[in-house]
Amino acid sequence: MKRLSVEAARVTLVDPPTELLRASPSSAWSDKARGIRSIIELYGSDGSLGIAETCGSPPSYVETKRLCRSLIGSNPLKIGEIHAMLRSSTPGGLDYVQAVIGGLENAIWDLVGRHLQAPLYELFGGRRPGLVLTPGVIWTGALNGDERLATRPTSDVVEATIARAKDLVREKGYEILLVIASGYGSELDAAILRGLREAFGSGMRLRLECFGAYDLADAARLLQEVEDLNLEYAANPVSTHIELEHLRRRIRTPLAIERAVEHHLAFAVRTDSAEVILGNSIEWGGIVPFRKNAAVCRAFALDMAVSSWNAVGPSIATALHLIPTHAVVNKGFHGVTANTAGFVVVGNSLLVHDGRMAVPDGPGIGIEIDRALLQVRKREEAFISTPVTAGADR
Amino acid sequence: MRVIKAHLTRVRLPFTSTFLSSQNMRNDITRTVIRLHTDSGLIGLGEAAGSPEVFALAARLCEQMLGQNPLDRERLRCSHGSRIFQNMNGRNGWIALGGVEIACWDIAAKHYGMPLHELLGGAWQTEIPIVCEMSAVPLSPAAKPADVDAFFANLNNADRVVEAVGQLVKRYGYRAIKLKSAARNPEWDVRVMTGARELVGRHVNLRHDPNAAYSLADALVLCRRLDGLGLQWFEDPATGIDSLRRIRHEVRTPIATNMAVIQLDQLAHAIRLGAVDVVGADAFHWGGITTFAEHLAVCEAFGLGVFLHSFTEFGVGTAANLHLAAAFRTVTTGVDSTLYLQDGDVIVGGPFEVKDGCIPIPNGPGLGVEIDEVAVQRAKVEDLVREI
Numbered sequence: 001m002k003r004l005s006v007e008a009a010r011v012t013l014v015d016p017p018t019e020l021l022r023a024s025p026s027s028a029w030s031d032k033a034r035g036i037r038s039i040i041e042l043y044g045s046d047g048s049l050g051i052a053e054t055c056g057s058p059p060s061y062v063e064t065k066r067l068c069r070s071l072i073g074s075n076p077l078k079i080g081e082i083h084a085m086l087r088s089s090t091p092g093g094l095d096y097v098q099a100v101i102g103g104l105e106n107a108i109w110d111l112v113g114r115h116l117q118a119p120l121y122e123l124f125g126g127r128r129p130g131l132v133l134t135p136g137v138i139w140t141g142a143l144n145g146d147e148r149l150a151t152r153p154t155s156d157v158v159e160a161t162i163a164r165a166k167d168l169v170r171e172k173g174y175e176i177l178l179v180i181a182s183g184y185g186s187e188l189d190a191a192i193l194r195g196l197r198e199a200f201g202s203g204m205r206l207r208l209e210c211f212g213a214y215d216l217a218d219a220a221r222l223l224q225e226v227e228d229l230n231l232e233y234a235a236n237p238v239s240t241h242i243e244l245e246h247l248r249r250r251i252r253t254p255l256a257i258e259r260a261v262e263h264h265l266a267f268a269v270r271t272d273s274a275e276v277i278l279g280n281s282i283e284w285g286g287i288v289p290f291r292k293n294a295a296v297c298r299a300f301a302l303d304m305a306v307s308s309w310n311a312v313g314p315s316i317a318t319a320l321h322l323i324p325t326h327a328v329v330n331k332g333f334h335g336v337t338a339n340t341a342g343f344v345v346v347g348n349s350l351l352v353h354d355g356r357m358a359v360p361d362g363p364g365i366g367i368e369i370d371r372a373l374l375q376v377r378k379r380e381e382a383f384i385s386t387p388v389t390a391g392a393d394r
Numbered sequence: 395m396r397v398i399k400a401h402l403t404r405v406r407l408p409f410t411s412t413f414l415s416s417q418n419m420r421n422d423i424t425r426t427v428i429r430l431h432t433d434s435g436l437i438g439l440g441e442a443a444g445s446p447e448v449f450a451l452a453a454r455l456c457e458q459m460l461g462q463n464p465l466d467r468e469r470l471r472c473s474h475g476s477r478i479f480q481n482m483n484g485r486n487g488w489i490a491l492g493g494v495e496i497a498c499w500d501i502a503a504k505h506y507g508m509p510l511h512e513l514l515g516g517a518w519q520t521e522i523p524i525v526c527e528m529s530a531v532p533l534s535p536a537a538k539p540a541d542v543d544a545f546f547a548n549l550n551n552a553d554r555v556v557e558a559v560g561q562l563v564k565r566y567g568y569r570a571i572k573l574k575s576a577a578r579n580p581e582w583d584v585r586v587m588t589g590a591r592e593l594v595g596r597h598v599n600l601r602h603d604p605n606a607a608y609s610l611a612d613a614l615v616l617c618r619r620l621d622g623l624g625l626q627w628f629e630d631p632a633t634g635i636d637s638l639r640r641i642r643h644e645v646r647t648p649i650a651t652n653m654a655v656i657q658l659d660q661l662a663h664a665i666r667l668g669a670v671d672v673v674g675a676d677a678f679h680w681g682g683i684t685t686f687a688e689h690l691a692v693c694e695a696f697g698l699g700v701f702l703h704s705f706t707e708f709g710v711g712t713a714a715n716l717h718l719a720a721a722f723r724t725v726t727t728g729v730d731s732t733l734y735l736q737d738g739d740v741i742v743g744g745p746f747e748v749k750d751g752c753i754p755i756p757n758g759p760g761l762g763v764e765i766d767e768v769a770v771q772r773a774k775v776e777d778l779v780r781e782i
Binding site for chain 2: 075077078079080081084116118122123124125126265266270288291292293295296298299300301325327
């Protein structure tokens with residue numbers, strides 16, 4: 001077989017209409033820039049095109065272009081070597097760099113899959129999987145930037161939230177609801193959770209995502225108050241390891257962590273501070289580290305779920321290949337972008353039906369970029385065809 | 395693609411000299427060679443231990459693979475694989491699963507037209523260092539148990555073991571020797587290890603492996619006495635995770651195991667206790683390459699070293715180990731091997747050759763080796779064919 005190499009790359013900044021403007025006042029997720037994404041396209045010497053996405057903040061975009069240059073001429077089949085090269089040529093400890101590496105590595109995997117004419121799930125060792133359970137996401141806080149929510153009576157907010165949840169369940173058939181904490185106080189969030197439990201009964205799986213919005217005392221108060229509601233888990237109630245360790249001893253609801261373990265899974269395991277690990281192949285730095293972390297979770301009997309916020313298509317497709325082929329990812333999607341209006345992919349392959357998403361068929365991640373949509377959403381793009389030693393962007 | 399035929403053969407090959415450890419004495423070795431034929435014309439090769447129990451379990455797994463897609467290794471592991479453990483076959487089940495799963499990987503790599511190491515993410519090294527897994531006694535295959543007893547009765551014979559170390563290093567260029575201990579007498583072990591260290595100097599790594607045969611108390615005393623020799627590690631000096639933890643806290647030499655940790659949950663337990671420094675990863679004992687990779691990932695996350703454990707594989711198994719050592723960057727200490735004992739092989743071209751302590755990775759599609767039908771027929775003990 002002729003040696004495969006990366007011949008060129010294109011990075012396109014897209015600005016989709018984002019659903020996630022402000023999850024909580026204290027959360028990093030209030031940064032609107034996180035709605036901007038970079039679409040990465042790697043051109044293989046065999047005519048294949050590997051696609052992926054990553055975050056699109058200004059420093060991420062610069063780093064993505066720089067690292068794309070270092071991929072030119074490399075052999076995608078040497079994915080271990082590429083991963084190590086990307087890591088060693090970037091400063092450590094920066095979240096956005098990790099996500100950039102993740103995006104590029106995902107694109108390499110897609111390129112390899114297309115080159116081999118194999119869906120990604122096949123490369124992971126699994127048959128074509130069935131459907132992936134997906135939660136309906138309930139924004140309870142400053143929904144779509146509605147600051148007035150904080151001043152409205154609790155009962156109004158609860159009522160509006162339940163109505164919205166019912167619409168979602170009716171429309172998409174969700175069996176799981178992921179409630180995004182308002183960040184406006186534990187009383188409001190507790191009331192919303194109680195209202196949802198009463199509205200949907202015990203058959204509905206309820207999860208809570210706090211994005212680190214609470215301090216230890218508030219998180220403990222909230223989770224003690226809703227203990228009888230049998231939440232499947234509460235994710236990221238606090239933002240530091242040490243708080244999580246303390247919280248674990250004070251409440252019974254299973255805890256899930258995401259941001260706290262991006263670089264410190266071993267530490268989280270040693271402290272027994274969570275039962276569910278949330279991650280994805282972008283922010284964990286690629287599919288290789290995702291699979292390694294999945295092995296750690298399996299060894300220590302932790303559950304896993306995949307989160308995919310503000311995605312515009314490719315990363316959801318990648319996750320759809322990863323989830324069913326790794327038995328330890330038994331919670332399916334944690335949260336996933338429901339705002340399909342922001343997607344830049346062809347067709348309806350990533351839509352939710354009956355609370356589930358289908359794994360795309362076809363080589364690689366099995367989806368294609370919609371050129372027309374990409375042009376509509378495009379903010380900026382760079383085409384890179386010269387290696388890092390030879391010059392700059394063209 | 396689906397599996398249409400499974401062909402399993404138990405084959406036995408003689409050793410050129412007796413292999414003795416604390417566990418057993420062998421003058422030959424029996425292995426199960428697995429061939430899975432697909433409707434696309436590919437043949438996936440696997441290998442497992444050759445006991446009748448493993449052969450029977452592997453046969454059951456292969457029968458269940460008939461009609462199935464061999465690229466679907468997760469299904470094998472999660473569905474087919476679990477069935478053979480229902481009757482508590484334990485380690486034999488993992489070994490059987492490992493052999494069949496490796497055949498599936500071979501098919502996958504051949505299907506994609508690439509060497510196995512490439513499918514695993516690419517090779518980090520092309521010449522794989524080989525660790526000589528050395529018998530506790532340098533006796534001919536004609537030796538009887540009484541001869542072994544007589545050998546150990548004279549402490550001066552320990553020097554003959556040391557001489558054998560020197561000969562192996564000189565002939566094959568080994569840069570690491572794992573000395574099996576029969577665990578007959580700690581004094582014997584001290585004399586062998588001390589003599590070997592003096593003979594080969596510090597540029598050859600030495601490991602001591604009594605296969606957990608010493609009691610904790612004896613192992614503690616022995617390990618303290620050997621602690622100053624700069625051994626690469628003590629491998630299973632005593633039995634069980636907790637014993638290893640105790641010893642690890644008493645000595646500076648790293649503690650390694652391939653006996654106390656063979657499953658992921660055991661690895662988790664060993665990590666929580668801080669029981670070991672190095673884990674012997676073994677695709678053949680742990681249920682295949684996927685599980686092997688998982689163990690390596692966990693070791694990496696917790697800063698544990700890994701070595702590629704192996705024991706008496708024939709050419710198919712050795713090829714698999716070479717690809718694994720090439721593709722997994724954390725395997726930095728070579729592959730254990732008893733190749734120096736092996737008389738013949740079942741692959742075309744005969745046994746792999748160790749030169750300057752290394753073997754180059756095979757570069758054809760899949761494992762990169764082919765079965766020598768004549769050699770298999772000559773060494774055959776038992777044969778089983780199942781097809782749709």
